Amino acid sequence: MTVLDPTVSPVALLAADTSSRELLDEFSKREIRRAILTAVAVPGYQVPFASREMPVARGWGSGGLQITLALVGPEDTVKVIDQGEDAGVNAANLRRLIADTTGVDTTTVAGEATIVQTRHRVPEDELGDDQILVLQVPVPEPLRGVERNMTELRRMHAEGDYARMWVSLYEDLVRNGVVTQTTGYPCLVGGRYVMATTPIPRWDIPKLHRSAHLSLFGAGREKRIYAVPPHTDVEPLTFDDVPFEVERTEGAGCHRCRAGRPDSGVESFLVEIPSTDEGRWVCSDTDWCNRRLASATVTR
């Protein structure tokens, strides 16, 4: 983490530094860190911040990128995934931007990373208390489906008035037989604020609940940062007699590492490879899958 020398006027220091390749100036990083601290102090509350324009477009991970750039220091190792995949075009692009402009080390192994920046997934590996998960958030407002007016939304959050959210879940259940909310399932954080869980699948939500790691959510376009501190309750909104359901498809298993098959003993979030014969499935977390495959090969 960059530290400003208090004996030198920050303005003089910053004005003199023309060699920096960094995407954010130090003042901006400080402001983002302050917003992060507020977010950690008030779990699930959406903290407004002066989101900067990044070299990636709004909606392409600019919020997560700002958090990562504000946090990353020389000792850090960063992992970047998109849809669980390290090699996807968007993950590759963000990783390249972060590495090229900060000089930080990168990895694909979740356990080796101090910061994991992700879009739409939480790694299958359990993260530890020395790790930070940075989630890219397209839509930070969990109540937008039931209310569009931002002033009213502020009131609802401030008063913990989530009645309309409950009603909409109930109506969904009555009309459709199941709760049809797919990804980004609304959760109550620390018993206080309802939070949008980015569009991570429901499968990943239990991994945020009382986890050892810190989760930071960055919405660049909407200029909001929010957080789930370690060991904080993240409870999906559901009814006592209607258990929260994660994605699961009977009989599906990864055709590479066999995760999800009855004999494998483990499960993972699977994505489908469209095919005309039987559905082919593969782990969304590619690095986790690769490592399972490699260790299985060794064992054999």
Add this chain to the structure above:
Amino acid sequence: MGYVAARGGTEAIAAAEELVCRSRLQAGASWLELDQLTERLRYLNDRVMGEGGLWAPLLAARAIRQAEGDVIEAAHLLRAHRSTLPRLCELIPADADELRPLRRIVPAFREVPGPQLLGRTLDYTGRLLDLGDEDQARAAAAAATAAAAARHPGDDPDEYDGATEPPFPERLLDVLRRTDLAVDRRRGDDPEPTDISQVAVRPGIGRSAVLSVMARAETGALVNLWYRNILGPDNHLHEVTLGEVRHGELPIRVSHPRTGNPVLIGHLRATEVEAIEDLDGADEDRTRFDVGYGLVAGHNERKAIAMANLDIALHRDRSDSGLEQAVLMTTDGLDASGFLEHLKLPHYVTFRSMIERKQAMRTDRARNERKGRRQHTAPAVAPAAPATQPAAVAVGEVTP
């Protein structure tokens, strides 16, 4: 520096980047110089600076060239560049009365204080595609310039260079105020202009922030919001007349870091508009007019007019109908385009989750139908056990 060899994506984006770069740098045409953009495509250059929120003509020209003419992409380049720069000081708020006009029209009156100055405008040029001989036209233009120079030695005859000395023309609003025909919209609750690059704006923020958002908005977005109020579902504009339309140079000053005195550091061109609205609403002061204000960087009259009109519309709306939220949250070109284009990103995790819910719904329906049939044939039977495996597990059962 470690660099992970994640396969696939990195190679693909590097190849795409190279293709873009090579095509841009080696197109089969002569190189586009920056002065061609700043001098020949001045509206484009001005628009990019306005929407990019940075007055830097040469940087804007470079951005346009790099973006191959994509306005929003070029504005994005300017703004992302600005994010890398420290903010070293704040300007002293410029006084719009010091705008040195290159063009100034007052549609509301024939005879006004100061000149009606048509200036360099396309307003009354026939929109005919000029297919004439361009060599001849250029020769004729050169001859005309030489003749004008001979008539007025020492003057730059190419362009009216504005009223060079103060006092600059009094504005129409001053006349209306003097005759007590304008409601006074000046307010004391927003003394320091809000810097919208330093705060997250949301409804309820002061007028200075709303005006700043419009000044930086995408031109088409403002024009569209304006037209919605004319012909669309919104109705916050009734009878607008333009007071002032000015394009000119505005002096920019900062406080000297040692003496604290104002120091002129340059000029930027701006377009300023005052729009006069007939207050004809049932609960409005019908004896007066309201005046809305628009000021945008560069020469962009349609944006400044839309802005001045929407300033009135916002006041009239009092954030009741969502117009304020629409202006604040939906008019930024980078926000809207970025989010729209993000749909091109991979979405297969979310899409898989959507398919799964559709299948869960079908499973549930099939189960209910079977249950219904059984109840129909054997109504005394106790509720049937689920016919299929549940399509999901409860939270506690998940083993990541």
